[in-house]
Amino acid sequence: MRLVLQRVSSASVTVDETITGQIGMGLMILAGIEHEDTLEDATWLVQKLTQMRIFSDAEGKMNLSVKDIGGELLVVSQFTLHASTKKGNRPSFIRAARPETAIPLYEQFVALLEAEMGKPVARGIFGADMKVALVNDGPVTICIDSRARE
Numbered sequence: 207m208r209l210v211l212q213r214v215s216s217a218s219v220t221v222d223e224t225i226t227g228q229i230g231m232g233l234m235i236l237a238g239i240e241h242e243d244t245l246e247d248a249t250w251l252v253q254k255l256t257q258m259r260i261f262s263d264a265e266g267k268m269n270l271s272v273k274d275i276g277g278e279l280l281v282v283s284q285f286t287l288h289a290s291t292k293k294g295n296r297p298s299f300i301r302a303a304r305p306e307t308a309i310p311l312y313e314q315f316v317a318l319l320e321a322e323m324g325k326p327v328a329r330g331i332f333g334a335d336m337k338v339a340l341v342n343d344g345p346v347t348i349c350i351d352s353r354a355r356e
Contacts, residue, residue, distance in 0.1 A: 207247045207315070208287045208351045210236040213260055217280045217340035219330040226336075227328030232277030234340045237315060238287025239308040240301050240353075247352035248315040256322050260346050268346075272323075279319055282330040282338055283312055305333060 211233050218228040233255065256273050263269040272279065285308070289297035303311070309332050319327045330336045 207240065207243045207251055207311075208238040208353075209251055209255065209349070210284070210287065211255055211258070211260075211346075211348045211350065212236075212340060213343045213346035214280075215341045215343045217338070219280065219282055219328075220337040220339070221331050221334045226331055227280050227282075229278035229280045229328050231275065231343070233272050233279050234338070234342075235279060235281045236284040236287060237281055237312065238284050239303040239311050240288055241303040241307055243303065243311055243352065245311070245314055248311060248318055250355070251350060251352055252315065252318040252322050254350060256319070258348070260348065278325075278328065279323060280328040280330075281312075281316055281319065282336060283308070283332045308332070 214229070214232060214234045216230055217234040218225050220226065235255065257271050259271050260268050261270040261272065261275045261277065285299055285302040288302040289299055290301065291297050312332055316327050316329055
């Protein structure tokens with residue numbers, strides 16, 4: 207699984223002119239799932255992202271996690287995170303999981319986040335044409351890949 211985390215002061219996702227998910231301060235998470243990803247990948251990512259100290263403390267240092275600040279989460283499925291641009295100018299998405307694999311793992315990922323945070327997680331609609339709006343705070347944007355655990 208590959209994630210792009212953006213620290214935001216607000217974010218929302220709209221489908222067919224209806225807001226399906228909206229948050230204030232917290233993390234906007236783009237989530238891409240590969241066909242080889244498992245529940246173990248999702249579990250590792252949940253622990254990593256909820257404990258990542260990227261929010262400012264009273265002294266202005268990035269010392270607090272999204273859990274520490276009581277922040278919110280918005281998760282949007284994003285198969286294009288697995289684009290291969292090695293050949294030519296048209297990206298290939300061959301590594302992205304098909305919906306029958308990706309949707310259950312996406313749902314498990316969101317459920318794990320809700321359990322870890324102790325509150326609902328906002329989301330988009332898997333596979334829909336979504337319009338995402340956000341105010342990136344910092345800006346702070348971090349990429350995490352469960353295949354390259356750094």
